[in-house]
Amino acid sequence: MKRALYLLSVLLLASFVVAGCGKKDEKKAEASKAGITIGSLGPLTGQYAADGNDIKNGVLAAIEVMNPEMGAQGPVNLQAEDDACDPRQAVAAANKLINEKATAVIGAYCSSATIPASEPLIAAKIFMITPASTNEKVTERGMPYMFRTCGRDDDQSKAAVKFMTDQLKSKTIYIVDDKTTYSQGLADNIEKLAASSGLKVLGHEHVNQGDKDYSAVLTKVKAAKPDVFYVSLQNSASAAPMLIQIGRMGIKSKILAQDAVYHPQLIELAKKDAEGVFLTFGYTDKTTPAYQKFADAYKKYGEPGAYSAYAYDSTIAYLKAVKAAGSTDPEKVKAEMMKLDFDGASKHMKYRENGDSGSNYVIQVIKDGKFTNYWNPENGELFK
Amino acid sequence: MDFFFQQLVNGITLGGVYALVALGYTMVYGIIQLINFAHGEIFAAGGYMGVILISWLFAQGYPPFLCLGVALLLAMGYCALLAMALEKLAYKPLRQSSRLSVLLSALGMSIFLQNGLMLTQGVYDRAYPGEMVQGGFEVGTVMISYMQIIIVAVTVLLLVALNLLVFKTRIGKAMRATAQDKTMSGLVGINSGRIISITFAIGAALAAAAGIMVGLYYGSVRYDMGFVPGIKAFSAAVLGGIGNITGAMLGGLIIGMIEVFAAGYISSEYKDVFAFIILIAVLYFMPTGIMGENVDDTRV
Numbered sequence: 001m002k003r004a005l006y007l008l009s010v011l012l013l014a015s016f017v018v019a020g021c022g023k024k025d026e027k028k029a030e031a032s033k034a035g036i037t038i039g040s041l042g043p044l045t046g047q048y049a050a051d052g053n054d055i056k057n058g059v060l061a062a063i064e065v066m067n068p069e070m071g072a073q074g075p076v077n078l079q080a081e082d083d084a085c086d087p088r089q090a091v092a093a094a095n096k097l098i099n100e101k102a103t104a105v106i107g108a109y110c111s112s113a114t115i116p117a118s119e120p121l122i123a124a125k126i127f128m129i130t131p132a133s134t135n136e137k138v139t140e141r142g143m144p145y146m147f148r149t150c151g152r153d154d155d156q157s158k159a160a161v162k163f164m165t166d167q168l169k170s171k172t173i174y175i176v177d178d179k180t181t182y183s184q185g186l187a188d189n190i191e192k193l194a195a196s197s198g199l200k201v202l203g204h205e206h207v208n209q210g211d212k213d214y215s216a217v218l219t220k221v222k223a224a225k226p227d228v229f230y231v232s233l234q235n236s237a238s239a240a241p242m243l244i245q246i247g248r249m250g251i252k253s254k255i256l257a258q259d260a261v262y263h264p265q266l267i268e269l270a271k272k273d274a275e276g277v278f279l280t281f282g283y284t285d286k287t288t289p290a291y292q293k294f295a296d297a298y299k300k301y302g303e304p305g306a307y308s309a310y311a312y313d314s315t316i317a318y319l320k321a322v323k324a325a326g327s328t329d330p331e332k333v334k335a336e337m338m339k340l341d342f343d344g345a346s347k348h349m350k351y352r353e354n355g356d357s358g359s360n361y362v363i364q365v366i367k368d369g370k371f372t373n374y375w376n377p378e379n380g381e382l383f384k
Numbered sequence: 385m386d387f388f389f390q391q392l393v394n395g396i397t398l399g400g401v402y403a404l405v406a407l408g409y410t411m412v413y414g415i416i417q418l419i420n421f422a423h424g425e426i427f428a429a430g431g432y433m434g435v436i437l438i439s440w441l442f443a444q445g446y447p448p449f450l451c452l453g454v455a456l457l458l459a460m461g462y463c464a465l466l467a468m469a470l471e472k473l474a475y476k477p478l479r480q481s482s483r484l485s486v487l488l489s490a491l492g493m494s495i496f497l498q499n500g501l502m503l504t505q506g507v508y509d510r511a512y513p514g515e516m517v518q519g520g521f522e523v524g525t526v527m528i529s530y531m532q533i534i535i536v537a538v539t540v541l542l543l544v545a546l547n548l549l550v551f552k553t554r555i556g557k558a559m560r561a562t563a564q565d566k567t568m569s570g571l572v573g574i575n576s577g578r579i580i581s582i583t584f585a586i587g588a589a590l591a592a593a594a595g596i597m598v599g600l601y602y603g604s605v606r607y608d609m610g611f612v613p614g615i616k617a618f619s620a621a622v623l624g625g626i627g628n629i630t631g632a633m634l635g636g637l638i639i640g641m642i643e644v645f646a647a648g649y650i651s652s653e654y655k656d657v658f659a660f661i662i663l664i665a666v667l668y669f670m671p672t673g674i675m676g677e678n679v680d681d682t683r684v
Contacts, residue, residue, distance in 0.1 A: 009469035016500025049507035206653045215394035216647030241602040269511045
């Protein structure tokens, strides 16, 4: 009897590991360290783990596509590091990648991790290409090997404010952010721009990262009755409970969010409460051959997340430059990076002098459980 | 004034959940003086068990309340067994060693269970079926959702049941006796090992119920969902006087209320700061917590 009890206990605890062992780790057997080592940096654990894994999978998909083309320079290996969206861990991971002789790092997700991690990486002449960090400062520090494939928050806030004034004709706005370099930076931009565009800011509240209960803030928003409620949170998993609670509270304001909450997971979690939510996101034409190629390569990792395609394009861009340069010598690759001009999965890839690749924010709306292009700030017209 | 009542409703909901989790900390501490760090993970495991069971039952077309009831009972049972297993494997062999070893073992189990959840269930959030409990009603402008009513109702039900169990049954009496003096209660024929095991099971069952309700309320669960509520509930247990059941309930409600009112009247950024300032202030003036004095008969 006693034995049986012990056995049962062991079995119960084992239920926490068994399913885990069944899954094969995607990490390739690191048999050969020859060729090119690319690092990926992003939160693989913790509350933003979904976004970090999207980035890692995007890099993996790109490596798979490019590997046959690399010839004698290959094969390309991935060293995936976890920064947990934490500045200290990001720096530690960056140092590890330097030791692993990575020549380029794709990442990170959080601007607050990208900026500190870039210091040692760039000093070691390692390329850092962020697929997701939109804070302006990322490329504003005169760093020669810092590139960005996504857009910038100053452009994003312009698009958002233009949408509120020109299309929604709103007069009042209430802002909430969760105090990260990215989310608060963007919310502050919106507040400044709104004031100068004649939008009245009724309030600007901050919540804590990873909060799930927003009832207190939402009670305030409900009482203020703004035309637009601007939600700037660090990712979709924080935004979903907020949307659910907005629905439950019966807040009638229009909701405008930003690129970080873009994720299939948002709709999956918030369901009908996600309907009608607007958000700013880089324009992606999903009918192009480049996107199709990406979608095929990515299929085995599930549905692409917000930054999967950007991570994929960042990796492709670097590998194309390496191929053109014929070596991984940073100077030569940099010269080739600046010459790149091709259609990527997410956007047209052409890097500028400061490392940016331009913003192309449009307004999307969640309609019938799908992200749909809605309004183009360039010409002020609705998408057909 | 409406604002005040709205926050009051929100605070009671949140406080009820903290109270349920806090009970597990306080009961275990009361009986073997161990801070069971893995308790937050039991809460998360309950949330996951709930999402798995409810999704499955709901897909079979059973009515929502039946799904909820069955899932609640099964998840509570599973977590009770899990906690008993945990106690048997990780804590019992260390009963004669120093308290620090058991504490480290608890920390280790917490990390083990959290990572186990991450590996088996994935890093992405899992959604509860959204059509379960919809809507609510308005009293004046105060919005009360049906989900909040369910949470409060289940919490009250469980708290009453627990009180009856501890103060009116033989097992409860044995639990209180073991908490007071393990050796002496052993001498009068109480199997203290079994009582400790039962205490773990009860605490875990309550945490599992809380996990399911939190999952339903916020719409999703994640493998690390146990960490923050675990810390808050532990603080609630300390605030109420650790080892004291009524204290844990009170502490949970107080922490929930402070959080919501600090967020509502001061700022959301400071809600945790205020919760912990109050905690420190209370402990400064009442080092044993609010209900910590009469440890003799109410303690488990």
